[in-house]
Amino acid sequence: MANNTFSIKLTKNNTLPAAQAMLYATGLKEYDFNKAQVGIVSNWYEGNPCNMHLHIISNNIKSSIKKNGMVGFKFNTIGISDGMSMGTSGMRYSLPSRELIADSIESVVKTHHYDGLIGIPGCDKNIPGIVMAMLRLNRPSILVYGGSISxxxxxxxxxxxxxxxxxxxxxxxxxxxxxxxxxxxxxxxxGPGACGGMYTANTMASCLEAMGITIPYSSSSLANTSFKKKECINIGYYINNILKNNIKPLDIITYKSIKNAITLAIALGGSTNLVIHILAIAKTANLDLKLNEIKNINNNVPILANLKPSGDFLMEDIQSMGGIPIIIKYLLKEGYIEGDCLTVTGNTIKKNLENIPEISFKEKIIYPLLRPIKKNGHIRIIYGNIAPYGAVAKITGKEGDIFSGFAQVFNSENSANKAIIDKKIKEGDVIVIRYVGPRGGPGMPEMLKPTSYIMGANLSKKIALITDGRFSGGSHGFVVGHITPEAQNGGLIALIENGDIIIIDAIKNTITLKISKKEIKNRKKFLIAPPLRVNSGYLYKYTKTVSSAYNGCVTDM
Structure with missing residues (x-):
């Protein structure tokens, strides 16, 4: 069965001779008009190691699709390097690029009536952007992760x-x-591949494998290996199978499978960006996922992985011990993963794992549940007068559980970075970086620079950092981000003054500015939000449509 449900609207419509003429111009023969058409979208561009090899993957996938009796059409969407833009004004475009990616893929697939979709992401925002597009389209789709770097x-x-x-x-x-x-x-x-630790790209890729939208091993097969090439060679079979059986993203990405994804990410010690992207994916799938549900999962899942940035190992070490499926199988066996969720193989998670070997703990990369690195998760959803709608902290336990200190306030990342480099930050300080949220940034930039400077200066256990912006998956230390409401929208973070006492309690999951309600009321009288940092272009449009961090910063609400 060809299952050309959508492409037939072009190929067999006698009132569209020009469209058919253009398809002949692409090299199609008359017999190809009876075949399913699959869009193959990658975030390929040369300027970033995470993405520079994706055109090779897309070529291999196109060959596989052809061998399995379908027509493959390659197209590109944008990618933005978080690593290269980190600490620059370009980082403001990183999170907004997720929406551009989703919008552009939706536009191409719907315009050209493709029957299915293969998405090939590299860097961080590529991954949720492609998945959000798949969910909007809800046509048979598979994600093939570009893989991590050695x-x-x-x-x-x-x-x-x-x-x-x-x-x-x-x-x-x-x-x-x-x-x-x-x-x-x-x-x-x-060489090529996404950043190798359990940073945002590998966190999200692992999540999507647990969610079932990739085939097994996609997240842990490194970019420049025969394993990744083998995945591409086999992908034509899998897309053909789900086309024939009409298995769609909304059949796979469910409330239950999203809980599986969150569980795996926490066990792996994944990036705090998980929160913002999982919320966005859930909202795109019309699933009512709340911050507190992430909090509840986090409280019941231990950290098992000794992976960077907080640990010692990289994704290449996960691959060498047998890959992400071995870890998912262990979590399934111990009752942490729901095994009856459907996947792009056409089988359930449990069925996919039947022939996967049992995990070995001898390498000290993954620890057993009886001896976890931490008894519950590191992604803390915290509340308090500074963050009444929630904030996200990444506390592994190595930093301590409670921090109380004096505020050092900065209205930009650059001014905070300069203070750290100039050694103006001292033990006991709480760095406050504000007006860097979704609207204030704009774009809620990641801040790996200040946390890395803090680590490099041996201050990680002596100071804390809070912000209405985000942190990179590579960040670690006593840090709290995603504070909502953000400063630009009048959140309490905008009222903090130098010398104020801030208490962060990762046991009670609270963040508190120690001033009276009367003082808060007095300060609010004089609060005037600064003008937006942009007044034209894409970022200006983004400020007008973006939702809060606790809604995943989606723009289609």
Whole structure:
């Protein structure tokens, strides 16, 4: 069965001769007009290691689709490098790019009447952007992750992208020389693939494998390996199968499968960006997922993975021990994963895992449930007068559970970074970076620079950092982000003054500004929101449509 439900509207419609003429021009023969057409979208571009190899993957997938009796049409959408834009004004475009990606894929697939879709993401926002488009379209779809990078190596140590950020802090305190600093930069990223730790890209890729929208091993197969090539060679079979059986994203991405995804991400010690993207995916799927539900899962799932940024290992080490399926199987066996969720293989999660080997704990990469790294999760959903609608903290336990300190307030990331580099931040300070939320940033930029500078300067256990912006998956330390309401919308974070006492309690999950209600009321009288930082272009349009962080920053509400 061809299952050309949508493409037939062009190929067999006698009133559309021009459309058919154009299809002949692409190289199609008359017999191809009876075949299903599959869009193959990648976020390929040359300027970023996470994405620079995706055109090779798309070529391999197109060949696989052809061999399985379908027509494949490649097209591109944008990608933005978080690592390259981090700490610059360009980072404001990172989260908004997720919406552009989803919008552009929806536009192409609906315009050209493709019957199915294969999405090939690389960097962080590519992944949820593609999935959101798949859910909007709800046509048979599979995600093929571009894969992570291999580790770099210098001076007897493995390196990754965060090594480069932290090296600057180490150089500034005289821990390493200028030559060592430059050599770390040169050797941190040896080739293609997304950043290698359990940062945002690998967190989201792992989530989507647990969710069932990728085939097994997609998230842990490295970019530049035979495993990734084999996945591409086989993908034509899988897309043909779900086309024939009309298995669609909304059959796969359900409330239950999203809970599986969150469970795996917490067990792996994943990025706090999980929260904002999972909320957006759930809303796109018309599922009523709340922050408190993420909080409840987090409270009942232990951290098992000794992975960077808080641990020692990378995705390449997960691959070497048998891949993400081994970990999912362990969580399924122990009752943490629901096994009856449908996947893009046409089988359930449980069925997919039947022939997967049992996990071994000898490498100390993954710890058993009886001896977890932490008894409950690290992604803390916290509330308080600073964040009445919620905030997100990443507390692994290594930082401590309670921090009380004096506010040092900055209205931009750059001013905070300068203060850290100039050694104006002292033990006991709580750095407050505000007006960097979805509207205030705009774009809620990630801030790996300040957290990396803090780590490099050996201040990670001595200070805290709070913000209405976001943190990179590579961030670690006593940090709280996603504070809502944001400063631009009049949130209490806008009223904090230098020297105010702030208490962060990761046991009670609270964040409190220690001033009286009377003082808050007095300060509000004089609060005037600054003008938006942009007044034209895409970011200006984004400020007019973006929802709050607790709604996933979607723009179609």
């Amino acid at each position: 580790s770099g190596y210098y001076n007897g140590k493995k390196l990754n992208i965060v090594s480069a950020f932290e090296a600057l802090g180490e150089k500034n305190i005289g821990k390493i020389t200028e030559l060592e600093y430059k050599n770390i930069i040169k050797h941190a990223c040896p």
